[in-house]
Amino acid sequence: MARDHTVLFSADKIAETVSELAVRIDRDHSDDGVVVVVVVLKGAAIFAADLVRAMRTETELAYLTASSYLDGFTPGESMSLRGDLDLDVAGRDVLIVDDIIDTGRTLSELSTLVADRRPRRVATAALVSKTSRRAPDAEPNYHGLEIGDEFIYGYGLDWDERYRDLPFIALASP
Numbered sequence: 418m419a420r421d422h423t424v425l426f427s428a429d430k431i432a433e434t435v436s437e438l439a440v441r442i443d444r445d446h447s448d449d450g451v452v453v454v455v456v457v458l459k460g461a462a463i464f465a466a467d468l469v470r471a472m473r474t475e476t477e478l479a480y481l482t483a484s485s486y487l488d489g490f491t492p493g494e495s496m497s498l499r500g501d502l503d504l505d506v507a508g509r510d511v512l513i514v515d516d517i518i519d520t521g522r523t524l525s526e527l528s529t530l531v532a533d534r535r536p537r538r539v540a541t542a543a544l545v546s547k548t549s550r551r552a553p554d555a556e557p558n559y560h561g562l563e564i565g566d567e568f569i570y571g572y573g574l575d576w577d578e579r580y581r582d583l584p585f586i587a588l589a590s591p
């Protein structure tokens with residue numbers, strides 16, 4: 418059923434942001450060879466697909482499923498994780514990619530999980546940074562767009578599992 422969406426970031430704006438992120442990531446990884454990109458499902462699937470194709474750095478892809486939202490709208494108390502890395506990251510460069518960083522818990526916990534496997538380096542990237550509720554030591558290495566304490570959906574981000582397929586990011590009206 419059709420619904421009116423309040424577009425916050427257009428498809429063009431997202432594409433521009435992804436290109437800029439790719440340039441920065443490439444610059445930081447120019448000497449490193451292949452980077453293992455860990456995609457945090459489900460939300461980061463669409464962003465990561467565009468990001469790795471915009472990057473010149475060669476990548477290998479791994480996928481983990483994380484969720485922290487209780488009902489699609491309210492953050493849960495703890496993050497649940499499904500699946501495990503199917504690539505050996507020991508001694509390698511790893512980039513963990515999520516759609517959005519809010520408190521920072523998801524990327525922090527996944528960084529710890531990856532760090533336990535003795536990589537050479539772990540970095541984190543999020544397309545959107547929700548700056549208002551971040552734990553002080555949980556900044557991502559790369560982020561593109563910034564928002565306040567708002568709920569957004571589209572371009573991989575869901576509103577109760579819906580709208581991940583939108584090519585733009587929209588603002589949810591309560």
Ligand code: IMP
Nearest residue numbers: 517518519520521522523568569574575
């Ligand atoms: P954090 O662990 O608090 O940083 O939350 C990050 C996770 O919460 C992301 O992987 C998203 O799945 C989810 N999330 C946070 N804010 C939003 C939002 O505005 N829309 C959709 N998902 C969100």
Ligand code: MG
Nearest residue numbers: 458459460483
């Ligand atoms: Mg998520």
